[in-house]
Amino acid sequence: MEIFPITVGSLDTNCYILYDNMGQGVIIDPGADPELILAQIDKKKLNIEKIILTHGHFDHIGGADTIKAKTGAKIAIHNQDEELLLDGYKNLSRMMGADYKLEGVDILLEEGDTIQIGNDKLYVIHTPGHTKGGLCLLLEGRGIFTGDTLFMYSVGRTDFYGGDHDILIKSIIEKIMPLDDHLMIYPGHGPTSTIGNERSRNPYIKQFK
Ligand SMILES: [Zn+2]
Ligand SMILES: [Zn+2]
Numbered sequence: 001m002e003i004f005p006i007t008v009g010s011l012d013t014n015c016y017i018l019y020d021n022m023g024q025g026v027i028i029d030p031g032a033d034p035e036l037i038l039a040q041i042d043k044k045k046l047n048i049e050k051i052i053l054t055h056g057h058f059d060h061i062g063g064a065d066t067i068k069a070k071t072g073a074k075i076a077i078h079n080q081d082e083e084l085l086l087d088g089y090k091n092l093s094r095m096m097g098a099d100y101k102l103e104g105v106d107i108l109l110e111e112g113d114t115i116q117i118g119n120d121k122l123y124v125i126h127t128p129g130h131t132k133g134g135l136c137l138l139l140e141g142r143g144i145f146t147g148d149t150l151f152m153y154s155v156g157r158t159d160f161y162g163g164d165h166d167i168l169i170k171s172i173i174e175k176i177m178p179l180d181d182h183l184m185i186y187p188g189h190g191p192t193s194t195i196g197n198e199r200s201r202n203p204y205i206k207q208f209k
Pocket of ligand 1: 148
């Protein structure tokens, strides 16, 4: 499985294209700049089956409609973040002077769902706290895509609609930290890390060791 990151938009969101050697792929968090993402899809001749949103904030969803229109990919988000998509206050686009709405969601995800990419699987892990329906995606043996739940040496903000710091920390401690040390962390913003690195150095987490 190839993991191809593209940094998009004014908040430098990490969008990830995942694809196998047959060209079957998914896109995680196409937050903006859909033309950049589509150019890579064309170049690599990928068949994009799904667009998976780690949560409903505008900087993670903003390019999804354009990519869906061009590729026919289905859009998936956790069922508790669906309400953010049609509400510019809740998806924070209004704060940026826009009023973005994402229509046409196809799949509502929940804890325990799996998403097939060729012969590989992504496991859906519900990690509320940054938003109510925030999720992480585990690619076994490789790493976890953490959206705005967990960053290198930091965690997501919880001062927006649906945010709750205690719930966020509980999600990370109970659902992400039990994973193997060597697994990569692919966050929604900033550099990659590993589970082991965050367990020992992330100031929000290491106190719970
Ligand atoms: Zn966010
Ligand atoms: Zn974000």
